[in-house]
Each structure stands twice: as C-alpha cells, then as structure tokens.
Amino acid sequence: MSKAPALVVEGLTTEFRIGGAWYPAVRNVSFSLARNETLALVGESGCGKSITALSIIGLVPKANGRVTSGRVLLDGRDLLRLDEAAMEKIRGNRIAMIFQEPMTSLNPVLPVGFQVAEALRYHTDLSPKAARERALQLLQHVKIPSAARRFDDFPHQFSGGMRQRVMIAMALACGPAVMLADEPTTALDVTIQAQVLALLAELKSETGMAMIFITHNLGVVASIADRVAVMYAGDIVELATVEELFAAPLHPYTEALLYSIPRVDRDAVDLKPIPGQVPPITAMPAGCRYAARCPYKMARCEREVPPLVAPAGAGGHLGRCWVRAGDGAGGHA
C-alpha cells in the first residue's frame, strides 16, 4: 500500500468580497491527509472550515468568492489548476462531499435510487441496468432497511438519518480516495449520529478512503478523528493527533475551548467561558487573531502573525502561537 498521502493542501487562501473589498476567509491553510486517515477540521462558525472544504473540491461560490493561492494535490494533480470540465470528472468520483442538512441535500423530485445511480452513470461506463443494480447494493451497504422496496421512494419519505445514508451512498458510489464531510451529523439526533458515525468508520476501513470531517463538536472529534486541525478566524492554529490534542492542547484557544465545554461524564464544574467574540472578517486585527481574547498574550502577539510550528521536541504537534510554540525549527509557515 502506497505511503503517499491521499491529499495535500499547501498554502490555501480563499477570499470573499464584502462591500467591495476582498477579505481572506481561509488564510494559508496547509495539511496533508494520509490514506485511510480521518482528519477532523474543527472550529466555530466563521472559522473557515467549510470554506476550506469547498475550496478543495472547487465549489466556492464564484459570485463573490475566489481561491487566491495555494495548491491542492490529489492523485498528483493540482485541483486548483484544473478547469471546470476536468473538475467535474473528479468530483463525485475521486473526491466526494457530503453536507450537513439532509433535508436539502437531495433532489426532492427524483427517487433516491435514481440519484445514487446517477453518480455511477456519470462517472463510469456502467449500463443503466448495471448502474441500478450497483446503486441498490450501495443502498443496502449503507444499511437502508428494505432497500429494494424503497429504491424508488422519494427523499421526503425518508427520515433525516436515512437521507444522510443515501447521501453517503451517493458519495461512495465511485470509490473516492477522499471524502469531505461537512458537519454531516450536526442536524441529527444523538443516537442516529452514533449510527452514522459508525457507518462512516466501517465504510472507511473497508475502502481505505481518507476523510476530512468538519465539525464544531469536540466530542465527535474525540470519537472519530485520527488527527485534528483546529481553525480560528481563517487560520489553522493547531495540528495534532487526537490523543495529543486532548491530552496536552498547545494553542490557548484549544485549551480554552476544552475548558468551556460541559461534559456528560463529569460532575458539573465551573465552566470558563472564553471572553469576547471572534473579530468580524472585515476587521481582523494585525498579528495573532486570537490575541484579544488570550490570557497569555504578549506584545509580540499583537504585532506579528505567529507561524504554525512545532515547539522543540513536540514532533508533529504544531501550534500557531508565540507564547507556546515560539520559534521552533521546521513546521509550516
């Protein structure tokens, strides 16, 4: 099995136009995704995690958004350099995406079996009959009960969790190397979420697929991720394995976040909320964007943007912080 990463993102920057000027929503984001790895992209609303995924798969709304720099390497090709026709061959085929809202992510006027088979017909040369059979297999694979009977049912006849499974079936139809999952379980009940997460884990281990899982829920991250990238205001501020992140968070934001989450497995402790708010995208401060809310801030933090580096001796655990990661050797800029 090749050791080459499934996906490499280097220096990705995506900007949006607001009131006439361009502002970066994703700034210099870099990471690599190994085969069969789950990388969790975690952060709060507005941190840029969804835009990162949309930039990778080429779905940034063109009306007021643009990817301004960076490389996204999949199968040795830079996706950002491909034209739309070439990207259409790759989307749904080599790289697939599933979304948060099961109510709106399926076409309401087409039967679900048709929608799953559509992906197959578009990307492979299966005959319509063969595509239908394969689509049925996929629906059974994602554990839709009575899949054969429900093959021609419409999305509104399924519950939220079932629609999510259909969307997963569509995404997996062509055996992609990378799956982008944008908060796929956020709108689901907790017990249904557990089922869908289990399904994703199972499918992943069968196919060797790599997954970028976007969420704001650190509990879900702990459950499914191999590595974690924490984002804040468009930057990756910490990158670590899931054990490292929870055992010894490097960035003050990660640390503060962990202290501010109420937990069902512990008796009530005093939560320490993070004071203040994320700065608006149109008024980002110079220097470290978290500085205004950080209890450890130094003068340097407000002047210069810290690089994403590993503190001495911390191996692959990267942090973007002058106080905690200083000027360690190596790491991404």
Next chain:
Amino acid sequence: MTAVMTAPRPGFWIRLRTTILRHKIASLGAALVALVALAAMLAPWLSPHDPLEQNVVLRLMGPSADNPLGTDSFGRDILSRILWGGRVSLLVSTSAVGLAIVIGGALGLLAGYIGGAFDRVTMAAMDVLLSFPTLVMGLLVVAMLGPTVANLILAITLTAIAPFARIARAPTLAVKERDFVEAGRALGFSNLRIMGIHILPNIVDEILVMASLWLATAIRTEASLSFIGLGVRPPTATWGGMIREGFENILDSPWLAIFPSLAILVIMLGLNMLGDGLRDATDPRLRHE
C-alpha cells in the same frame, strides 16, 4: 463585558442618497409618481385656463403658446383638463386602494392569525370576489348604483379587497410561527396587541409593494370605465373621458387622445417601477447586509 461595536448611523440625507443610488429604478418611479401627483394637486395654480371653459372659436386647435397641449372639440384647454383630470384619477384610485388595504388587510391578518373556520370562510369569500374581473365589477356597480365618484371608488375597492386580503394573510401565517409572537403570548399580551404591534409591522412590506402596483391598476380601471362612459360624467375632466372624446376625432386631431394617454402611461410606468423597486428593496435576503 461584551462590547458592541457598530459604526454610528450616518445622517438622514446621506442614507437617502445611498438608498436612491442603490435602488435607481424605484427612485425614478417614485420621482415620476411624485411629479404627476404634485402636478395634479397643484392643478388650480398650474392650469393656465379653467378646464370647463368652452370656447367654440378655438376648438380643435393644436398645441400653441396659449394652449400648450391644444384644445378639444369644445375649445377647452387640454393641459388644464389633464391637470384637473389627474385629480379625479388620483382621488378615485388612492381612496379605493386605501380602503382596500384597510378592509382587505385587516381581513387577511385576522384570517391568518385566527385560522380555523374563520380563515376558511373568509378566504372562500375572497375567492368569490376574485372571480370578478375589475371591469366587470365596475360595470355592475355603476350600472346598478349610478356613475358617481363614490360608486366608482366602491367598485374598485371591491375588486381590490381580495388581493390585499391574500397578500396580508400569507406573511401573517409565517410571522405567526416566529418565536417572538409566542413570546408575546407568554408575556400576557392580548391578541390585539400581538396583531397590531408584532405582526402588522412585519407584513407591511408586502402590502406596500402590492399597494403601488394596485394603484396603477386602479387608475387604469377608472380610465377604462370613463372611456366606456360609465365613469365620472362629463363635463368633469377625466383622463378616460378625454380619451373617449378624443377618439371621435382621432384621425385629424390625434393630440386629443394622445396627451391623456401619455399621462396615464407616465403614472402607471412610475407606479410599476416604484412597486418593482420596493419589492427588491424589501427582499429579506438583501435586507441585512
């Protein structure tokens, strides 16, 4: 603790200028409407002659220095008749639409808020009213009750009530479901207060858009009725009546029919542009930028 940082609100004139630049069509429409309305209101001071003053010697004369728009078959000054005719048209249409907004809007709001049998019965009644084309309703009323200004207003109001009821009911149903309405009930507010203070201001946008478009319809209806002779009786000047009279001389004195038609065109165009612009301006997706 949490600082709210918003820029100070710019002054009124600057905001007005920004609004006009952003909504050019609506502003142009508003300007046209204002022009016509102003002209009509100032008719007594703007008209060079008495609109009823006949002068056989000067009949059917083209535009001249004395009669900028010419004279009609009775020698009356057309410009003056247009200005005064505008007053009738605007009076009839604004009264009718105003009444329809109050009656229809109230019915729609009540039906949407109360729901149940009241809603179903009211909307069925509205469906009946809607099945009458405006002109037919006008014909019926005027034929049965006589061609006075009041009856004209009545006729147009009757046809306008149902659309306004519908346009008030739909957003009421939506607003009713929002949490702040439930909060009002939880805080002990009366139904009247909730309807008047909480629901009504949130449905006004849709009603306003409809109002400007219906004003155009009302003006057209009044003109049509006058044209077929069921409107305000001569010798009172009305645009429709003028077109009717001008029709007889359309081949050799076309200006008799053209100028009143242009007047109707201008105001209807203005109202439509205003309505379209208002619709865009009140689109909730564009509101909070």
Next chain:
Amino acid sequence: MSEALLEVEGLSKTFIARHGFLGTAAGHVRALSGISFSVRKGEAFGLVGESGCGKSTAGRAILRLIEPDTGHIRFKGEDVRAAGARRLRQLRRAIQIVFQDPYSSLNPRRTIGQTLSEPMAVHGLGSAAEIAAAVRAVLAEVGMPSDAAQKYPHEFSGGQRQRIGIARALVLQPELIVADEPVSALDVSIQAQILVLLRGLQERRHLSFIFISHDLGVVRHFCSAVAVMYLGHIVERGPVPAIFDEPLHPYTRVLRSASPVPDPKAKVIMAKLEGEIASALSPPSGCHFHPRCPHATEVCRRVYPEWVQVTPERGVACHLYPAAGSVPA
C-alpha cells in the same frame, strides 16, 4: 428539602393533523402521554430526549401556550389549568420562557428597549421612567451595554440576541423559567458564556428552571435533576449524576453512550442500536422503545410498563424493574 414550586401530573396532549377544506382529521400525534414530574424552588430540572419525544411540547404546555388535553399543573399549589384569562395573565408573570433560535425570538421591527419595556408597560409595572430604569438594569444584568436599548436586533450577534431574549424573560420577575434549548443554536464558546449567565441568574434571583435540551453534557452541567423522555413518555427520572452515571432504562443507556465526550479514550459506543426513532403518529405497541431495545421481551411488546419509584429520588418505567427495591440502591 424545599417545597415543590411546580408539580405536573399526568399531562397529555394529542395533536390532530387535519386535511382539506372541511378540516377532516387525518392522524393523531400523541405528543405527551401522561407525564409527571416536579420542580423545587431554586432547582434546575432537565428534560432530555431526541426529536419527537415531546419535551418542547411539555415546556409549552406548562405555560399553556399549548393547551394540554388532560392532567394537572400546580404552581405553588395553584391549579394552572383552571386559571381564567385574567389569572392566567398574572401567572404568566411568574413563569416565563426562553427560546432556542436567537434569530426568531426578537421582533425585527422593534428596538431592544421597546421589546424589553413592553411587558412591563402591558402589566402596568411602573411609570415610563421606572420602566426605562428597569430596562437599563436588566440589560446590565445580562451583560449587554445600556446603549443596546436604541438598537435593533439585526445589529447584534446570535449570542447577544440570546442574552436579550433572556433579559425579556426576566423583566416580569419570574420565579420559573422554561428554557427551550437555550444554547443549542450558539457556538461552543458562546454556549459557555450563556450557561454561566444563566447560572448566575439562578443563584442571584433564586430562579427555578425547566431546562429542555438534547445535549446531555449541557444538562449535566446545569441541572440537578432530570427526566428522560421518549415518544411522549418519561422513561426515567432522578438526580443528574445518578441518571447519567448509572442509567437504568435501556434508552437512557443508549442515549448516554451515544453522547460524544471530548476524550479520545471514551469513544462513542458505536451502538449496535439499529432502527430509527419511531414516528409519534403510530408509536409501537406496549413499551415504545421495544423495537430498538436489546432486552425486549414479550411483555414489553404488549404492555406499557408501570412507573416504579425505585428509590425516593429515582423512578423508571421499564419491565426490567418491576418493583421498588429491585435495583441496588
């Protein structure tokens, strides 16, 4: 042990889905099937469950925003359901509600000051000057600057709007607040701010809460007692640490083990739980949970389990616990 502030007994509500012009009934949704619980003064009582369990309906039924079909609601001993219009209006001062969606809970056409002063004006609680002072005071209490009163909701973020919604619930000086998923729509770091705010209010004003949520972590943090709901029934009820650390009802166990925890060593039990939450239109016979329950037996399919008070503090409705004392205390 303080007296019960609120007692709910046998509360039921069935919604009838109607069709067509004549409104013929098309289906019955049993949102609440005889639930009972009580809330003490100063206590935060949690109602947890997933979609369709009826927790939101229960919260609204207590305020009579939804009229229950049967059952008793007693507030400080007084029968709430029997209250006439005027008495209900007075009672509404004592029991208030905070909503989930900060973008729908404020009238966009009213300033914050108008929104906050209106309830006081309607109930005649002082002169205009006194009301204005009270508005400033409550804004400060929820951590908002006093110049917020002149602004409109769209000028504020979700977290700030939620604070304003909480302020509105406080202006009539209530004793009990029904909080319907008050932090679910907020970002994680804002959630903590609001939870701390609510806790502070609880302590300073001796407020009681009915805290409705699907998030067990939040309920564990905030509440001292909790009732777990499934398809219109309370399946288990008791003190929070006991219920979450040693759940008795199979559904509570599933809910607990499926709740993600920020600890990689405690991965979500990828439940062998199959099946969907049944529809409230046609719930399964007997115990509603039996199709998904690993311990289901024949009696579970036929008969809905009786409520058993296994300890003075804890109760459960499950055939696994047929009598009090069948659980090691």
